[in-house]
Amino acid sequence: MARLAGSGLYDDYVVYERPGSYTFAGGVLGEVVLDAGEVRTRWPDTGTASAPWSGRPADVLREAFAASPLPVWNAYGWIAFEFAAPRPAGRLAHLVVPRAEVRVADGLARVTAAGPGEAGRLAGLIAGTGAAAPAEPAPVDVRVGAAEYKPRVARAVADIEAGAYQKIIVSRRLDVPFPVDVVATYVRGRAANNPARSFLLDLAGFQATGFSPEVLASVDAAGRVMTQPLAGTRAFGLGRDTDARTRHELETDPKEIFEHAVSVRTSQDELYGICARDTVRVTGFMTVKERGSVQHLGSSVSGTLAPGRTAWDALDALFPGVTASGIPKPEAIEAVTRLDEPRGLYAGAVAALSHDGSFDSALVLRALYKEDGRAWLRAGAGIVSGSTPDREYEETCEKLASIAPHVVPLP
Template sequence: MTRLAGSGLFTDHVVYERPGRWTFAGGVRGEVVLDAGTVHTRWPDREPLSAPYGGRPAGALREAFAAAPLPAWNAYGWIAFEFASARPSGRLAHLVVPRVEVRVEDGEARVSGTDPRDVERVADLLAADVPSRTAAPSPVDVRQGGDAYRARVARAVGDIAAGRYQKVIVSRRVDVPYPVDVAATYARGRAANTPARSFLLDLGGFQATGFSPEVLASVDEDGRVMTQPLAGTRAFGSGGDADARTRKELETDPKEIFEHAVSVRTSQEELYRVCDPDSVHVTGFMTVKERGSVQHLGSSVGGVLAPGRTCWDALDALFPGVTASGIPKAGAIEAIGGLEERRGLYAGAVVAVSHTGALDSALVLRALYNEDGRAWLRAGAGIVSGSTPDREYEETCEKLSSISPYVVPLA
């Protein structure tokens, strides 16, 4: 995947990993870009079109893809956190239908595309005996900006005590002080992480790579929906007794248990809106998930879409992830707008969606972002009434350590 992404064959590309399957989507056959109030579409043999839209952004995406002049398609891309804002601004989504797809399963690569020349070039690249790149990383110092972050956590705890909301995720940005090689960072970071999903993308000059700990929404062709809220965090990776000790802390800490339980309850309530209520269920409640440098409490919440509902409805109901926004969501999203600068892709989603009605999306955390020669990391912590600024700051450091040691400078 890194070889394909770094080959220069396709300026725009997306790599998306699910358990047992890797996909590379290269080039642009069709494109849907969503800005606040405007949807831009580009399809084969049609003039590019920009048009205003009303209603919810998910509805604009659904209508844009419903009008695609293609008998079959798969699309890949990203959705910004502000997609869910009551007053959205900036770019909200960017998805492409690729010219070429490479799927790797069980050690075998399958290449498909609309242009035989693209397919041949990709096949030649896959067959070439090219040694793997082993560029050395330059770890990023994540222990910066602590005082400002602690002050924002204290402010959020005060808002919770005043009854403005129950929980809010407060995040902080860490700038990378050098140009980065995003593809090489993906290769280094993926070798050291155990994500639920991973991704590497370059669309319109915006690059990102990450190791998502959490499935935001997964919908299969039969309408079965699954989301995987993770909440409650402790460090992981110190080995033996240290990891066992932090695991026990995680499983017995009242603050962490409360944070997880209310997140699961919220996910259930969201699925009730779009699923047959009798089908909504929780499995694997509060099991520990090991994700790189941290471990979380995790559960799976599932259901079956109600008649007339689609994968876009499921995404709309679950977005943004409760574990990256807060409770209640509307109040938490509004609070985040006052506590932080625009998030963009952080706490948004990377999405793979198909004409069949299937959709898979990963919550964007543990990621590196790069645009206009500047790169940055970002991490947050869930703030509830029992939160302390020092502990929440340490949690952001633990999460940032899933990617900060693996950032590779641009040669």
């Protein structure tokens, strides 16, 4: 995947990893770009069109793809956290139907491409020798910014105690003080993480790579939908004895258990709104998931879409992830816009979707972002009534350690 992404064949690309498979989507055959004031589409033969929009953003994306002249398509891209904001601003989504796809699974690569010669060039890259080992990383210091972050946590706790909401995720941005090689960072970071999904993308000059700890929404062509809330965190990778101790703390801490339970309940309620009620199930309740430098309490919530419902309804119901926004969601999202600076892709989603109605999306956490020559990391912590600023700051440091040690400078 790194060889394909770094080949220079395509200015725009998305790499998306699911269990057992990787996909490289290169170039742009079709495109849907959603901004706060306008939706823009580009399709073969029909060209580029733009229009103002109103209503639910998920419905705008649904209509844009329904108008595609392509009978068969797959699309890949990203959705910003502000997609769900009451007063959205900036770019909200960028999804492309690629010119070429390389899917790798079970040791085999399948190549499809729109243009003559493209498939051959891609096959040559796949068959070539392995890419050179990426340069050594330059670890980014995560223990900065406490004086700015902790007061915001305290304000959130005060809001919770006043009854404004039950839970909110307060995050902090960490700027990287040197130019970054995003592709090499993906290689280094993926070797050190075991994500639910991973991704690497460059669309219109915006680059990102990350190791998502949880599935936001996955819908198959038969309408089976699944989400995977993870909430409750302790450090991991500090040695067998320390990991066992922190795991025990995680499984027995009342604050962590409460944080997880209310997140699962919210996900369940969201699926009740779009699924046949008797199909909604919680499985693997509070199973510990090891994700890079941290371990979480995790559960899976699933169901079957009710008649007339589609993957777009699942996106609308589940986005943004409860574990990256808060409870109740509307109040928490509004509070995030006051307590955090604009998030963009952080706590949004990277998604893969298809003409057959299937949809898969990763919650964007444990990621690096780069635009206009500047790179940054971001992490947050779930704030509930039992939270303390010191512990929540420590949790952001633990999460940032999933990627901060693996950031590779440009040569």
